[in-house]
Amino acid sequence: MTTKTVKYYWEDLTVGSTHELGSVTPSREQILAFAGQFDPQPFHLDEAAAQASVFGRLCASGWHTCAMAMRLMVDNFLCEAASLGSPGLGSLKWLKPVYPGDTLSLRHTILDSRAMGSRPDVGLVRTLWEMHNQHGDKVLHMEGWGMFRRRQRADAADS
Amino acid sequence: MTTKTVKYYWEDLTVGSTHELGSVTPSREQILAFAGQFDPQPFHLDEAAAQASVFGRLCASGWHTCAMAMRLMVDNFLCEAASLGSPGLGSLKWLKPVYPGDTLSLRHTILDSRAMGSRPDVGLVRTLWEMHNQHGDKVLHMEGWGMFRRRQRADAADS
Numbered sequence: 001m002t003t004k005t006v007k008y009y010w011e012d013l014t015v016g017s018t019h020e021l022g023s024v025t026p027s028r029e030q031i032l033a034f035a036g037q038f039d040p041q042p043f044h045l046d047e048a049a050a051q052a053s054v055f056g057r058l059c060a061s062g063w064h065t066c067a068m069a070m071r072l073m074v075d076n077f078l079c080e081a082a083s084l085g086s087p088g089l090g091s092l093k094w095l096k097p098v099y100p101g102d103t104l105s106l107r108h109t110i111l112d113s114r115a116m117g118s119r120p121d122v123g124l125v126r127t128l129w130e131m132h133n134q135h136g137d138k139v140l141h142m143e144g145w146g147m148f149r150r151r152q153r154a155d156a157a158d159s
Numbered sequence: 160m161t162t163k164t165v166k167y168y169w170e171d172l173t174v175g176s177t178h179e180l181g182s183v184t185p186s187r188e189q190i191l192a193f194a195g196q197f198d199p200q201p202f203h204l205d206e207a208a209a210q211a212s213v214f215g216r217l218c219a220s221g222w223h224t225c226a227m228a229m230r231l232m233v234d235n236f237l238c239e240a241a242s243l244g245s246p247g248l249g250s251l252k253w254l255k256p257v258y259p260g261d262t263l264s265l266r267h268t269i270l271d272s273r274a275m276g277s278r279p280d281v282g283l284v285r286t287l288w289e290m291h292n293q294h295g296d297k298v299l300h301m302e303g304w305g306m307f308r309r310r311q312r313a314d315a316a317d318s
Binding site: 034037038039040041043053054055061062063066067068070071074075078083084085086087088089090091092093094095141144147 | 193196197198199200202212213214220221222225226227229230233234237242243244245246247248249250251252253254300303306
């Protein structure tokens with residue numbers, strides 16, 4: 001990514017704020033390419049096998065959906081944030097299949113925020129990621145933690 | 160994947176059983192390729208930026224680590240299982256950075272098992288996925304649910 005000026009430090013991530021972070025439309029070729037490399041189950045690679053499966057049609061690997069959400073997150077938020085990565089997620093739900101040509105829109109909500117006791121220069125935020133398809137169905141729901149550099153150290157008064 | 164004979168139905172997934180599901184060694188080129196497509200943050204793409212980050216060196220996207228775990232899971236377990244996909248994960252932890260050339264080994268443990276009330280032909284298992292690197296450090300911890308076809312329908316006595 002092109003590194004931009006940092007606009008968002010930990011203090012700027014307000015609990016309750018929601019941002020729309022764009023959309024992505026995976027093609028059949030992209031779905032096949034990801035599945036071929038990382039998730040070569042028949043319902044992600046073969047139309048006939050997918051029709052015989054619970055999914056009914058060829059659909060994207062759930063990990064591909066997560067990776068597409070991450071790309072939107074980086075392009076439309078993290079590239080301007082003092083992000084320090086994530087320790088993980090508390091919940092990840094693949095709620096509906098993602099089919100070739102679906103348009104997936106990402107929404108990001110700040111659920112909670114707290115200082116990091118062990119690092120006075122870092123804060124944590126708990127975030128909700130939701131992806132909906134063009135029919136309004138939610139396909140992905142994730143709740144996780146992100147670490148962000150603070151605009152001002154917690155111990156700044158001591159320094 | 161080459162579809163093999165199904166060896167594992169829901170009834171065959173014994174609570175407490177553990178399986179080693181092989182290993183993968185991502186190259187620098189593979190880490191850069193994944194990050195360039197899905198997670199273009201500086202510490203996944205640029206050595207100098209990574210050295211200045213909390214990670215200290217160029218490291219893999221956490222989503223790449225998940226995708227590599229999935230590939231091992233498919234190649235060494237799901238290809239012989241009556242798998243019907245997953246509704247999601249209850250927990251996902253990226254515990255340590257993954258660096259180019261690290262060798263990551265996947266272990267799979269069945270934590271819990273239950274019938275699916277709404278579908279007499281399907282059962283659920285709760286599984287633990289753990290990836291360790293060549294130093295014995297755990298880099299990935301996931302707990303999730305998988306759906307598997309039953310060898311025998313719960314309502315078979317009625318039919």
